[in-house]
Amino acid sequence: MILYDYVLSASCYKVRLMAALLGVRLDHVAVDFHPGREHRGLAFRALNPAGTIPVLVDGDLVLTESTAMLVYLAHGTAWMGGDTAVAQAQVQGWLAFAARLGASLGMARLHDMLLYAADIAAVRRDGVACLRQMEAHLVERRFAGAIWLVGDGPSIADIACFPSVMLAPDGGVSLDDYPSVRLWTRAVRSLAGFIEMPGIHRLHELKPAPEAV
Amino acid sequence: MISQAVLGEWYPVAMAALVDAAGRRTLLLGQEIRVFRDAGRIRVTADAGDLAVTERFGHVWACPGTPARALFTIPEADHPGRRLVDCGVVRVKCSPLRAVENFLDIAHFPFVHTDILGAEPHTEVNRYDVKIREEVDEVWATKVHFYQPQAAKSAEGGIVTEYMYRVPAPTASVLYKTCPAMPGEWDVIAIFVQPLTEELCDVWPWMALYDDVTPQAELIAFQQMIFLQDRSILENQIPRLLPLDPGMESPTQADLTSVAYRRWLKRRGLTYGAQMVAA
Numbered sequence: 001m002i003l004y005d006y007v008l009s010a011s012c013y014k015v016r017l018m019a020a021l022l023g024v025r026l027d028h029v030a031v032d033f034h035p036g037r038e039h040r041g042l043a044f045r046a047l048n049p050a051g052t053i054p055v056l057v058d059g060d061l062v063l064t065e066s067t068a069m070l071v072y073l074a075h076g077t078a079w080m081g082g083d084t085a086v087a088q089a090q091v092q093g094w095l096a097f098a099a100r101l102g103a104s105l106g107m108a109r110l111h112d113m114l115l116y117a118a119d120i121a122a123v124r125r126d127g128v129a130c131l132r133q134m135e136a137h138l139v140e141r142r143f144a145g146a147i148w149l150v151g152d153g154p155s156i157a158d159i160a161c162f163p164s165v166m167l168a169p170d171g172g173v174s175l176d177d178y179p180s181v182r183l184w185t186r187a188v189r190s191l192a193g194f195i196e197m198p199g200i201h202r203l204h205e206l207k208p209a210p211e212a213v
Numbered sequence: 214m215i216s217q218a219v220l221g222e223w224y225p226v227a228m229a230a231l232v233d234a235a236g237r238r239t240l241l242l243g244q245e246i247r248v249f250r251d252a253g254r255i256r257v258t259a260d261a262g263d264l265a266v267t268e269r270f271g272h273v274w275a276c277p278g279t280p281a282r283a284l285f286t287i288p289e290a291d292h293p294g295r296r297l298v299d300c301g302v303v304r305v306k307c308s309p310l311r312a313v314e315n316f317l318d319i320a321h322f323p324f325v326h327t328d329i330l331g332a333e334p335h336t337e338v339n340r341y342d343v344k345i346r347e348e349v350d351e352v353w354a355t356k357v358h359f360y361q362p363q364a365a366k367s368a369e370g371g372i373v374t375e376y377m378y379r380v381p382a383p384t385a386s387v388l389y390k391t392c393p394a395m396p397g398e399w400d401v402i403a404i405f406v407q408p409l410t411e412e413l414c415d416v417w418p419w420m421a422l423y424d425d426v427t428p429q430a431e432l433i434a435f436q437q438m439i440f441l442q443d444r445s446i447l448e449n450q451i452p453r454l455l456p457l458d459p460g461m462e463s464p465t466q467a468d469l470t471s472v473a474y475r476r477w478l479k480r481r482g483l484t485y486g487a488q489m490v491a492a
Contacts, residue, residue, distance in 0.1 A: 006434065007435075007437060007438045007441075008437055030433075030434045032429060032430035034301045034433075035228060035301030035433075036301075036430065112304060113303060113441075114301075115302060115415075169448075170445065197438075198437070198438050198439075198440075198442045198444070199441060199444065199445050
């Protein structure tokens with residue numbers, strides 16, 4: 001499987017992280033997203049007409065949405081979040097929620113870091129609304145004795161939402177006000193096989209060095 | 214009031230290849246400027262008129278006052294066989310001087326660039342040489358040795374890397390490090406820092422490497438990965454401005470380059486982004 005990848009992309013990291021947690025090996029092709037804007041060029045659009053990254057290629061299959069890649073990688077495992085109607089519907093809800101995180105916290109990060117044009121006050125405000133919603137949900141989950149977004153174990157719902165949340169400070173949005181969200185990010189970072197990206201550090205004090213992927 | 218010493222320096226304001234007629238509106242020392250291409254020539258303008266401009270190392274450099282001297286040189290930029298890599302811009306909410314100081318620091322490698330530029334338990338920074346080379350008025354650190362798990366994109370496995378560091382301008386630094394692909398030569402990596410304000414900067418990493426193999430996108434990704442690991446650290450440093458006078462801080466042997474850099478800034482009056490009250 002080949003992942004067309006960019007090291008600073010939260011969406012690409014989502015797929016790298018899922019693969020690492022599952023022990024699936026990916027071959028990487030680096031895309032010059034910044035400053036080269038290679039993803040907007042004709043050659044890349046022949047692969048993905050939307051001109052977005054990541055792209056996952058497995059034989060004849062070409063996937064261009066990161067959440068679809070999570071489903072493809074995790075199919076048939078406990079990472080799908082359970083097979084009841086409720087659980088599957090809830091997972092789908094969080095996969096869609098991850099897109100909201102990307103459009104708000106993710107865009108704030110691109111604005112602050114790589115100088116993308118954005119209404120920074122508006123995207124930060126939307127990001128805070130998302131974080132408040134997550135905090136409320138995770139508080140309820142903790143009262144019920146759970147830590148993950150859906151069900152009893154980590155799922156693609158957690159992996160889909162984790163990168164944009166963890167990188168929120170890169171876009172000038174602090175996580176200080178969301179203790180349950182922060183506890184949840186610790187839970188994700190303590191998973192066996194967890195890998196880092198710039199801006200997302202491992203739990204140095206808890207974990208031995210992860211295997212290089 | 215910004216001092217003549219600060220105004221007389223050269224600062225990077227754009228990646229030359231990306232400057233078009235529409236141009237880039239940005240800040241330099243808190244003042245609005247525009248960088249644009251006019252009949253093939255790159256111009257940098259402010260309210261008061263055109264700034265002195267020079268194009269070098271893939272970037273556009275501007276001087277907001279009267280240039281005190283010519284832009285520094287990097288002779289390796291002209292070596293045949295080297296690949297020159299423009300890495301784009303990254304904005305960081307920190308003092309431009311702190312961005313440079315962080316670039317000069319080795320001791321953080323195992324903790325911030327874990328398993329790449331350093332790894333526990335190999336955390337010791339051995340003694341190295343630092344001096345201000347009066348004849349060129351630059352800060353130099355030499356004979357810096359450090360164990361690195363993956364020193365460069367072209368490195369296979371851990372090696373002891375030798376470094377030299379150089380500060381030729383207040384907001385630019387150049388490092389020379391062991392070249393895994395060509396023993397006896399140095400890879401050259403620089404950061405050019407544009408001071409937007411005293412607490413905000415645009416950082417333009419640039420490289421001149423011997424590496425005919427690695428795709429351009431991977432070279433850029435490697436450098437961006439390293440620099441972005443630093444970004445969250447830089448944005449959380451306190452005080453925001455770089456203190457030039459010793460106070461509560463206790464520098465160790467590993468901080469000699471930083472000490473020399475701060476002393477050099479103070480001596481030359483390059484205090485934009487610095488705090489003069491002891492911290």
